[in-house]
Amino acid sequence: MTDQLRVRDRVKDKVQDAGNGAGNNAPQQATRQAGETLPGYDYLIVGAGFAGAVLAERLAHLGRRVLIVDRRPHIGGNAYDRYDDAGVLIHPYGPHIFHTNSAAVFEYLSQFTQWRPYQHRVLASVDGQLLPMPINLDTVNSLYGLNLTAPQLEGYFASVAEPVAEVKTSEDVVVSRVGRDLYNKFFRGYTRKQWALDPSELDASVTARVPTRANRDGRYFTDTYQAMPLHGYTRLFERLLASPNISVMLNTDYRDIAELLPWRHMIYTGPLDAYFDYRYGRLPYRSLNFEHVTLPREQAQEVGTVNHPNDYGYTRVSEFKHITGQSHAQTSLVYEYPTAEGDPYYPVPRPENAALAARYAADAECEPGVTFVGRLANYRYYNMDQVVAQALKVFRDLEGEGAATNQAATEQAKGAGQQDAALAVAGR
Numbered sequence: 001m002t003d004q005l006r007v008r009d010r011v012k013d014k015v016q017d018a019g020n021g022a023g024n025n026a027p028q029q030a031t032r033q034a035g036e037t038l039p040g041y042d043y044l045i046v047g048a049g050f051a052g053a054v055l056a057e058r059l060a061h062l063g064r065r066v067l068i069v070d071r072r073p074h075i076g077g078n079a080y081d082r083y084d085d086a087g088v089l090i091h092p093y094g095p096h097i098f099h100t101n102s103a104a105v106f107e108y109l110s111q112f113t114q115w116r117p118y119q120h121r122v123l124a125s126v127d128g129q130l131l132p133m134p135i136n137l138d139t140v141n142s143l144y145g146l147n148l149t150a151p152q153l154e155g156y157f158a159s160v161a162e163p164v165a166e167v168k169t170s171e172d173v174v175v176s177r178v179g180r181d182l183y184n185k186f187f188r189g190y191t192r193k194q195w196a197l198d199p200s201e202l203d204a205s206v207t208a209r210v211p212t213r214a215n216r217d218g219r220y221f222t223d224t225y226q227a228m229p230l231h232g233y234t235r236l237f238e239r240l241l242a243s244p245n246i247s248v249m250l251n252t253d254y255r256d257i258a259e260l261l262p263w264r265h266m267i268y269t270g271p272l273d274a275y276f277d278y279r280y281g282r283l284p285y286r287s288l289n290f291e292h293v294t295l296p297r298e299q300a301q302e303v304g305t306v307n308h309p310n311d312y313g314y315t316r317v318s319e320f321k322h323i324t325g326q327s328h329a330q331t332s333l334v335y336e337y338p339t340a341e342g343d344p345y346y347p348v349p350r351p352e353n354a355a356l357a358a359r360y361a362a363d364a365e366c367e368p369g370v371t372f373v374g375r376l377a378n379y380r381y382y383n384m385d386q387v388v389a390q391a392l393k394v395f396r397d398l399e400g401e402g403a404a405t406n407q408a409a410t411e412q413a414k415g416a417g418q419q420d421a422a423l424a425v426a427g428r
């Protein structure tokens with residue numbers, strides 16, 4: 001037997017295993033008899049996170065045959081959740097809080113889950129106090145022992161703000177709004193830990209994600225829809241992938257099977273540079289080491305997340321039961337230690353990295369029969385709702401032409417990128 005035939009047999013076993021529900025969370029596959037020839041697929045989808053799973057669901061709903069592969073042993077991508085040894089529902093890849101202003105995204109996902117209303121709160125440990133983040137009226141009053149009103153707070157910020165001629169860096173964003181002391185206490189240390197760079201070396205966009213508020217609103221997000229999947233993300237993904245038109249193959253790099261199975265169009269949600277064998281060099285990412293702990297008490301901290309901008313090697317500690325609403329005699333927390341090595345989590349937002357990503361994106365545009373979707377394939381930090389919105393948009397464009405010609409489908413996806421820069425495909 002040749003090597004290729006042996007591999008082909010292994011592939012066949014894997015598809016059938018996936019179909020029989022083997023592996024973590026593998027949904028049921030349409031009945032397939034032993035000895036039947038391998039199926040052809042309309043779509044090969046690389047990655048079973050939100051980008052891949054939403055597209056799989058939409059395409060399968062149209063009757064397309066979809067094979068979705070992930071090299072991890074589970075579906076859900078970074079949003080995957082599971083029960084730990086103590087029976088507490090945890091997010092192995094860090095706390096994932098769902099929030100969106102898009103009614104369309106919320107309604108779409110509501111077909112696959114019920115929700116538990118949840119508004120995330122974050123406190124920062126500064127000068128021996130736990131203070132609200134983003135910085136608001138209570139943060140300033142407690143930190144400095146003041147009794148300012150909301151209108152007075154704006155005046156206070158104005159009095160301590162440093163004039164900056166042109167706001168270019170993260171440091172500029174913060175000092176020009178709230179002054180140097182708040183910058184040093186809340187932002188500088190956190191940013192240096194998170195990125196191993198000083199805020200003066202980082203694009204303004206990084207800190208622009210964390211607003212300050214001249215009121216007492218202590219919510220971390222202000223989106224219209226803030227809720228957690230009632231039974232967790234993994235259950236949501238199981239439902240997204242439940243169609244008999246979808247086969248799931250886990251523990252599989254797409255490169256091991258792409259040439260062994262017939263498929264017509266690829267949807268790629270993995271890293272952009274990896275697809276092109278790093279031909280222009282690696283796109284830099286920041287990663288995290290997660291330390292998960294379980295404590296023998298019901299609650300460990302006041303809120304879902306406590307930031308530690310100035311002490312310890314970790315940036316923040318999150319307690320899952322606040323987020324999931326689970327009742328349990330014990331509690332599980334995760335400590336996040338930023339690192340340069342490991343899974344690609346945060347694209348490093350510097351101009352030279354954006355330029356490198358643009359070179360890869362130009363190649364992606366010319367790649368026939370492949371559509372690049374999701375955070376890794378765009379080299380952008382996207383929240384879950386943004387990825388869902390992008391996947392739905394790509395689907396609408398693919399749906400117009402079907403998969404009759406791969407090039408046409410790719411062109412459609414390109415069009416989506418041009419029309420909506422914020423939810424662009426492959427960095428376009």
Ligand SMILES: Cc1cc2nc3c(=O)[nH]c(=O)nc-3n(C[C@H](O)[C@H](O)[C@H](O)COP(=O)(O)OP(=O)(O)OC[C@H]3O[C@@H](n4cnc5c(N)ncnc54)[C@H](O)[C@@H]3O)c2cc1C
Binds near residue numbers: 077
């Ligand atoms: C620590 C952290 C916390 C976050 N918190 C939030 C939050 O609170 N709220 C929020 O909205 N968003 C949050 N996000 C962002 C969220 O994780 C993403 O928006 C979402 O996971 C993106 O989905 P995706 O499908 O694009 O990518 P992913 O979920 O990363 O899925 C891509 C999949 O592709 C697979 N893959 C890659 N290469 C290959 C290959 N060669 N072969 C086979 N499979 C491959 C990977 O294994 C992965 O499972 C957070 C991100 C991080 C890192």
